[in-house]
Amino acid sequence: MQCGDAGGSPGQIAGIRVEAMAPMKFSLRNLELVLLVAEYSSVTRAAQLLGTTQSFVSKQIVRLEEDWGDRLFERTGRGMRLTSFGETILPQVRALLAQAQQLNNSITENAGVPAGNVRVGVVPSMSPRLLPRLVADIQQCAPAVRLMVLESFTGVLEEKLTTGELDVAVMNRYQAKRDHEDVLGYVDTMLIGKPGSPVLAETDVKFERIHRLPLVVPPLPDGMRVFLNREADAQHIEINIRLEINTISALTRIAASGQAFTFLPLLAVSDEVRSGKLAASRIVEPEMVRTISLGLNQHQPLSRAARLVAHRVRELMSELLE
Template sequence: MAHTVTHTQEAGSLVDLPRLRRFLMVAEMGSLTRAAVMLDSTQSALSLQMGALERECGGRLFHRTGRGVTLTELGERLLPRARSLVRDADQLQQDMRSAAGIPHGDVVLGILPSTALTLVPHLLRKIAKHYPNIRLRVLEGSNGQIDEWLAQGRLDIALLYRYGRSKAPNEEALTEMDSWLVGKRGDALTRNPTVPFIRLDRLPLVLPNLPNGLRVTLDQQARRKNITLAIAVEVDSIPIQKELAIQGFGYGVLALHAVQRELEAGALQASRIVSPGIDRYVTLASTTRHPGTLAGRVVIKLLREAMSQNVLNPAMSAAKVA
């Protein structure tokens, strides 16, 4: 039998924001135990609260399994409404504070692993010093994941890589970066400052899986140059890509800031790919699923400033790069 969440219910007892927040946490974690830890509660107390919410909804919201919980059909229908109610309440609170000119509230940033290590500490320092009422929440993922989270409204803003300038109205290119061929210490090919693209012919490469934007761009250029890309290992994790390059399993193709520490330590070498170069744009995107906030606009301003200060492109000597 189908269950519905009525307008009367939504307007009445279901608008218990703390309870809805707990419901959203359980749905996100897929586990009462993990959600209780995140909420600084106990599993038994959280289970009682979810049971009360189920009685108000007139049906079960979760299937209990040996591995945790999953949403029922009723739970799936409640999920977007609960997100909307909680988001609207948060927005109202932020708007009230913003009316006094005080940036306040959560800002959810989606970011790539290769940029997070450098950029997130920089942002947090700026926010702690100048905007203590802003709480930055960070979700790390691949380009594809971040695009999906933006479309779902789970993010406020995001930093992405685009290979070619984006024409989306909610995106702006902040900076352009080269791509570098990364090899182990002592490697002859990456000892040079630059490497022509055709030298990638049949070179063992450690690259992310398709449909990653870098892979698509490399494949397109390889066809134009009539060369063959020999994929030694397909792995999406940048830390694993770097470790495999260090151990000599193959060459990575990465942005320079992603290997800054390894270059400085002498564990890796990097040579800029040229003729043609593989240009990547760091793009700032905003969700279209809900309005922006003053706090979000502040974080956007800080991100623009960070790019203008070249935070992701630290100056490094030629000896460290090659």
């Protein structure tokens, strides 16, 4: 018997019978692909996130459907929609990928080198400044770490931290931070619009002056919308919401066109303000102060790689918010 051999006949380990598994009809890569297409309802977006082509993703979906004997998605004019079969297996796909990620984290953790996937969430107002710096920083200090980024609003990020779908998230709030979050800093909220707008002629704008201004804002339950509604009620002000949009690029484009005003921290639009594409004035009486906070996975302990990313986020945000 060779060193490390537990003995016994083939198919047995220390007296335990091990049955050969049937060949798998999928790979983890393909399950990840299915999950991304389901979450974004888009083959194109899934391909971008996986760093591959749209045709490759489409072919893999078709191959899986052939192997599994049923359709996963309906192709509609609005994108990819799960079939009843797809909806049935998606929770199992999500669970298996989470278990695989835990195994991968355990392997890399025990190997002693920061490596593996780290799922990072960032609110849209912070991502243009933070993400380029974070990606460059991690590539330099921990090249074996792969960042998987979700840009979304605080409510979505908080939910995904709670369920364990994110490891680290940079969020903002208009109220006190939650117990499990670290405060990274504070930023003023600005009224953003087209240069030359009379209401933006002064450095500060009283909240009451937004009375009946055409606004483009994120939908509820976004924290800024909650603050707007509450303060407008308190001051008996009518707010005129023309459009609800949940992407910062669309918010800024509409504001720059002069069709409506929006609310963002200066950090999110500093380049556009400097170039004259946008104008900004600080909201006062009351000030709309955002608390920028760092939230961590509440579902399971962080891997070494995730702890490293969290540390670097703290450092980089400290520099950005100076």
